[in-house]
Amino acid sequence: MRKLLIAGGTVLALGLSGMTVASQTPRNETFRMLQLFGDTLAVVEQYYVVPVDNKKLIEAALAGMMTALDPHSNYLSPDGFGDLQERTTGEYSGVGLTISAEGGLVKVISPMDDSPAARAGVKAGDIISAIDGQNASGLTVSQVSDKLRGAMGTSVKVTFLRDGEEPLETTLVREVIKVESVTGRLEGDFGYLRISTFNENTGRELAAAIEKIKTEKPDVKGFVLDLRNNGGGLLTAAIDVSDAFLERGEIVSQRGRKPDQIERYAARSGDLTGGLPLVVLINYGSASASEIVAGALKDQERATLVGLTSFGKGSVQTVIPLRNGQDGALSITTARYYTPSGASIQKIGIEPDLEVARNEAEARIVSRSSFIYSEAAYATALDASIGAERKGAHTPREAPGEDYDKDADYQLQRALDVLRAGGDLTRLAAAPEGIVISDGTVQTAAVDTTEEPEGE
Incomplete structure (x- = not known):
């Protein structure tokens, strides 16, 4: 069976006809509940105030059933399944959001990166409240x-809600999102590598970017790998x-679920940088x-990791086509x-090894637990299974x-400082002027410190 690892999960090329599904609910009770579903559908079809589309009702029921499991399990309609397959190739038409x-x-x-949404100032954690003037509450992903995808050049008006700020209403013009997953450049003596997403081309693009930097500067002294606001993608690319x-x-x-259901992935010999110092930038996106x-x-x-604690999505979704995709697919958490x-x-x-906020606004988000957007904020999120918890505000x-x-x-800048120190945080230069340290000290009197930051 051919497997395609996708979005932190697996696409299995099979339908349900060959699968045995075990239920923890007694068989008779399961049949009774399925009968209840059929009875409910029949009542809606007969008595609802206007004629209904049974296909849409059943798809909505499937979507509701899957999202009741956890935030990342869902039902994909045939069109949605096609869109998912399209996105993994690195090109589609839309506004450029991971939601x-x-x-x-x-x-x-x-x-x-460089999508219509990014240029409009959309940020991680923003809530989509309306699309083309219609309330988006209750809609599935x-x-x-x-609604956000469409022909290149067409526009869509979207309203975003953000904690503590006025709603952002913006008109986004759809583009063909050709996801160049890797970009690279020189930052003085060091190479900078930005990965915006993980798709089929990422591994090849990364190797080319590293080689290009080494060619431009044979004595490059280290690399920064920027993964900030990278919402993920293919496991194989990771x-x-x-x-x-x-x-x-x-x-x-x-x-x-079972003790023997363990898969391990190991590195092969061959560090493309030759072991040069490396710093990885991360944040809650x-x-x-x-x-x-x-x-x-x-x-x-x-x-060495620099930035803020990452999002916390550590679950595997297996995408299972239904009748070879004719009836869509199920994306279900399996590991x-x-x-x-x-x-x-x-x-x-x-x-991170060195916790650093990019700006004052980002620091405020981390210091106020209700503003932190992460996997832990989902009421239905799968637990960690090891008893540990995410660090609070x-x-x-x-x-x-x-x-x-x-x-x-x-x-x-702090990532580059770490590289200059050879990755040794004990040799890291002091923070520059204008930087507030978590013990309440400030590197320069030019910054107002009349109100001390909250302690850890």
Whole structure:
């Protein structure tokens, strides 16, 4: 059977006809509830105030059943299944958002780099409240996706809600989203590698970007790998990216319901950078495949992580076509991911070695638990299974003050500082002026410190 690993999960090329489904509910009770479903459908069909479309009702029921399991299990209509397959090739027409649903709301996990949504200022954690003037509450991810996608050049008006701010109403013009998953450039003596998503081309693009930087600067002294606001993608791509920086060792394991349902993925020899110092940038918009890479490189002591704790999506979804896709597909959670040390990503995320907020607004989000957008915020999220919990609201170790240059990328600057220190945090230079440290001290009197930050 051919397997395609996708979005942190697996696409299995089979229908349900060849599967044996075991139910924990007694068989007679299951049949009784299925009869109840049929009776309900018949009553709606006969008595509802206007004629109904039974196909839409049944698809809505399937979607409701799947989303009751956890935020990432869902039913894909035939069109939705086709869209999913299309996205993994790295090109489609839309506005460039990675989204998820919880409690009847659809939220942004991350905007894609240089997409219409990103240019409009959409951020991770934003709630999609209206589309073309119609309330989006109660819509599924597939329904919202259908409304946001469309022909290139057409527009869609979307209203986003953001904690503590006025609603953002913006008109987005759809584009063909050709996802160039990897970009690279030089930052002084160091190489900078940005991965915006994980698709079929990511491993090849990363190798080419590293080679290009090494050609432009043969004596390059290290690399920054930027995974911020990368909502994930193909597991196979995450393994390829991790493997590019490792000589050996486990990358990730996934474990299912039964003790023997364990799959392990290991690196092959051949570090494309030749073992040069590496820093990985993460934040709460780094999810799924991004967390696999960050967790592997951290646990294998190959990289230093800088930024903020990642999203915490450590579950595996298996996409199972129904009747070869003619009736759509089910995306169902079948396992959890674990980093090489045995730590669960699910609901916890990956913590950085050096915690740094990009700006003052980001620091405020982390310090106020109700504003933190992560897997742990979902009421129906799968637990971590290891008894650990995500770190609660706290003041980040470092954050730019009000007077710090708002156009500067402070997280990137600290990543470069770590590289200059050879990856040794004990040799790291002091934070520059304008930076607030979590113990309440400030690196310059130019920053207003009349109100001390909250302690950890």
